[in-house]
Amino acid sequence: MDKPYLRVMFNPSLKNPVFVQGLPGFGNVGRIAAHLLIRFCQAKPFAELYSPSFPDYVSINSKGTAYLPRYEFYSAPTEKMNFIIMTGETQPSFDDVVAHYNVCSEIIDYVEKLGCHFIVTIGGVPIVEDKTKVYVAATSPRLANEFVEKGATIYSKGRIVGGTGLTLALAKERGLEGVCLLGPTTGFKADRGAGFLVFKFLMKALGKEIKERL
Amino acid sequence: MDKPYLRVMFNPSLKNPVFVQGLPGFGNVGRIAAHLLIRFCQAKPFAELYSPSFPDYVSINSKGTAYLPRYEFYSAPTEKMNFIIMTGETQPSFDDVVAHYNVCSEIIDYVEKLGCHFIVTIGGVPIVEDKTKVYVAATSPRLANEFVEKGATIYSKGRIVGGTGLTLALAKERGLEGVCLLGPTTGFKADRGAGFLVFKFLMKALGKEIKERL
Amino acid sequence: MDKPYLRVMFNPSLKNPVFVQGLPGFGNVGRIAAHLLIRFCQAKPFAELYSPSFPDYVSINSKGTAYLPRYEFYSAPTEKMNFIIMTGETQPSFDDVVAHYNVCSEIIDYVEKLGCHFIVTIGGVPIVEDKTKVYVAATSPRLANEFVEKGATIYSKGRIVGGTGLTLALAKERGLEGVCLLGPTTGFKADRGAGFLVFKFLMKALGKEIKERL
Amino acid sequence: MDKPYLRVMFNPSLKNPVFVQGLPGFGNVGRIAAHLLIRFCQAKPFAELYSPSFPDYVSINSKGTAYLPRYEFYSAPTEKMNFIIMTGETQPSFDDVVAHYNVCSEIIDYVEKLGCHFIVTIGGVPIVEDKTKVYVAATSPRLANEFVEKGATIYSKGRIVGGTGLTLALAKERGLEGVCLLGPTTGFKADRGAGFLVFKFLMKALGKEIKERL
Numbered sequence A, B, C, D: 001m002d003k004p005y006l007r008v009m010f011n012p013s014l015k016n017p018v019f020v021q022g023l024p025g026f027g028n029v030g031r032i033a034a035h036l037l038i039r040f041c042q043a044k045p046f047a048e049l050y051s052p053s054f055p056d057y058v059s060i061n062s063k064g065t066a067y068l069p070r071y072e073f074y075s076a077p078t079e080k081m082n083f084i085i086m087t088g089e090t091q092p093s094f095d096d097v098v099a100h101y102n103v104c105s106e107i108i109d110y111v112e113k114l115g116c117h118f119i120v121t122i123g124g125v126p127i128v129e130d131k132t133k134v135y136v137a138a139t140s141p142r143l144a145n146e147f148v149e150k151g152a153t154i155y156s157k158g159r160i161v162g163g164t165g166l167t168l169a170l171a172k173e174r175g176l177e178g179v180c181l182l183g184p185t186t187g188f189k190a191d192r193g194a195g196f197l198v199f200k201f202l203m204k205a206l207g208k209e210i211k212e213r214l
Helices: A026-041 A097-113 A141-149 A163-173 A192-213 B026-041 B097-113 B141-149 B163-173 B192-213 C026-041 C097-113 C141-149 C163-173 C192-213 D026-041 D097-113 D141-149 D163-173 D192-213
Strands: A005-008 A018-022 A044-050 A057-060 A071-077 A082-088 A118-125 A135-138 A159-161 A177-184 B005-008 B018-022 B044-050 B057-060 B071-077 B082-088 B118-125 B135-138 B159-161 B177-184 C005-008 C018-022 C044-050 C057-060 C071-077 C082-088 C118-125 C135-138 C159-161 C177-184 D005-008 D018-022 D044-050 D057-060 D071-077 D082-088 D118-125 D135-138 D159-161 D177-184
Touching (some): A026 A082, A026 A192, A044 A097, A082 A097, A163 A177, A163 C057, A177 A192, B018 B026, B018 B163, B026 B177, B057 D163, B071 B097, B082 B097, B118 B163, C018 C163, C026 C118, C044 C097, C071 C097, C097 C163, C135 C141, C141 C177, C159 C163, C163 D057, D071 D097, D135 D141, D177 D192
Parallel strands (some): A018 A082, A018 A118, A118 A177, B018 B118
Antiparallel strands (some): A005 A044, A044 A071, A057 B159, B044 B071, B071 B082, C005 C044, C044 C071, C071 C082, C159 D057, D071 D082
């Protein structure tokens, strides 16, 4: 294995799915929000992404089975909207910048093939003053403003590190639209509150105006 | 040299060989167990694996001859069972994650070609409470349980670092079966006791039920 | 994305353009001088260079739009001379030497295609004694001497780190001519004075003799 | 530039040349010995090796000309023996193991094409007890013994780090013969004495028996 590869159990056939990515990071906000969404929608796993840039350990589950680090894709057809959700337990090493670009490009290649035109990435942001706000960055000023109208605050003049920012910016390069939603967290440990805050905001936001645009 | 390569002296023709990998690591348990098996079976060296990701030094033996770091493959046809054994004096750098994936993939490619369908990787695990237990992780819960019946303890919810875990998990990706056997060790120095413990367990385990499955 | 790539808005058609590169580094002298030149010439952006070796964060502007790290190319047809100017907000990691070579090669490939035969790279140099001197290194002793006649001091027996030196030396490998102009700076923070010093020197130097050689 | 490349001024046509490599390292013994040999033989430069893995700075000579880090090849037809000598001012980063393998492979490819069948690599070794001994490692025990007869001491059960060891061991992989000569040095600064010791030994050793074998 010398580059990322997908193992596809089945390709879901969903109309206009929204892609939601929640990876571990600050306060694990992205991963927690993604898992809440998976449970809420009773989403089903359908594909796995492996990469030689993921950490070189294997994990052992409670039954003694070894498995490689991976990202997992879930599909959720719901009444209001169809979701493709991706989460995982790891990211490439922070030092391996090229790996980050490669893995995020692979993700976008795949979700574009599945028909996604709208991308949501979720992460944490180390802001402590007001823990009730959700921050937003987007592929266009217009889209950022739409989410401000729904209650988010623009995350301006900052930086977003790792897959949460890269997947969004690379999607923009391909002409896709999307937002990055950031939950405020101290980031020292898994922050279930921040994960739930972003999940709730996403549900509310996508339930309304955005849906009509898809 | 820009990727791993094999130098094959001869390809052994063994029926249903079991592949046993024992590399240096915690307490050198894997390497010690592999060397015990090599001596016990009077195994013969037949191939060497080189990689540009191995450390960039050469070793000099007592006769003043320089040689590159390498993994060595040994073949051992025995009455009860045939073995392909691999060991070495090094591993790729812990930082070079992609190298680990590449080297382990190369190993599996080769041993699959030699007819191996069952993989045993051996390593050490930093457990100090009970130094008489051998821990097991496997490619399936059924196989893990078979080894529990033979006296091993499931190594659950942990991680296995480096080639010991990766070779097993990558083999699983190819549809091969196998187990990882871990000897408890403090890991500070070469632990001959832990190496012998795993070797003894392996001999006993393979001598019985597993053999019938091959 | 696994290698550098260009996104070209339009290819400017300029006769004998001079290529000027000013990247961040010591005292940000290169970036500051490039920005002064862009404003002075009212240069227009026409292309962007992306690379998987740039840092794996995205930046968010004041309107909440996310964008990948990139180098930006500007074109400036002026009465006396045509410029292609390149600047950016980042460089590849200092550890990733191969990335530096790749990105600088990509830059030269592109500006050579645009017709540039003369290269100017601008940087800072940690010299504190006399902050009124501009230092020069060149692709040939003759060219270095020409700039000495215009008032620069030869930067002899030193080293120039990162893209500022590499782009020049790689251009020389291709048979192009050029100079590196270095502004003295303590380097601890953005040194607007040093950036202006080099900009002024460049304007004066190119306005005269060099122009005739193109 | 994404891999090593050669710039060849001319290909010397020498009968059975011996290749001598002296790179910087412990006490700069290799580089010093190579330079002594170049002067002694009045060797002429004929080729340069560049690599994107060399440090990402450029050097500036006393005339203000910038040049990339490189290895330089010199040819020296002498009465007794023909030499190809290679030296340089740098090596790839110690962290970049794959780069070391690639650069050394490139060197062997080239010198093999030039007709070299015998390789001498020179380096320093951190031994302080007896600074009059030259240590030797070789591609075969027989060859090591020949050099012991000429006065060298076998460097047994040690390791040789970097290009000095790798070029020899990779040459051995190709079926070439050769030795590594190590001069004892404290290694803290350039050790002209150790460089001269190895140079003198090499001249004496090659002048006699070895010559007949070529």
